[in-house]
Amino acid sequence: MIATPLQAPDRLSPTFAALADPTRRAILARLSAGERSVTELAEPFEMSLPAVSKHLKVLERAGLIARGRDAQWRPCRLTGGPLKDVADWVEGYRRFWAESFDRLDDYLREMQKQTKKVRKKEKTNGRQQSGN
């Protein structure tokens, strides 16, 4: 069954779009340590406050952060809901990377077997040569 687009309110698309930027992901990483003001968030990025505010608006619209009500400070904090949606979505594909690693594992095991065979052959040949 395929969910055809625009059937239900699509909350995943704005979440993924918000996460598709390294600065926004770095902002989330900073917020994972606790609430921060916009000024505090702007600090490590050598970025203007308006530029950071723009990123925060994208994160806020996706529900990834919430802002405090204090008009002076309005601290930002991370909200987990949309990240849970991402985790649930990606979980449905787990077998694809698990399978890939299984296949790599099979390949490495096969390689090991071949190497052992070659070594054994070399050893036998060596003994035969020294016997000659």
Place this chain on the structure above:
Amino acid sequence: MIATPLQAPDRLSPTFAALADPTRRAILARLSAGERSVTELAEPFEMSLPAVSKHLKVLERAGLIARGRDAQWRPCRLTGGPLKDVADWVEGYRRFWAESFDRLDDYLREMQKQTKKVRKKEKTNGRQQSGN
């Protein structure tokens, strides 16, 4: 520690950008059942082949799908690597949604306690009133 943008090759951003579209996620859902040709993929979407091809190119650039070498058919298949990166990234934030649910749980438990208290009080009051 915050990874500043553009420090390392950023593979997550194109992955998240590719996933920020419901049609592309639906294509991945279809491919999770097995290889499909572009024509087969286009079928359920009432979409032109060029439109589907455009989506496939975005998915392919992000490494989310691979195309077969057969020039005639070039079947698409899902590749798990970038999805594992997404799962690993989001895993780092698990405590945020686990915590949210813990907090909701605490809140509901507190509500329940309050409701019980109110009911007990009502019962006692009722008894006192019927006693009068």
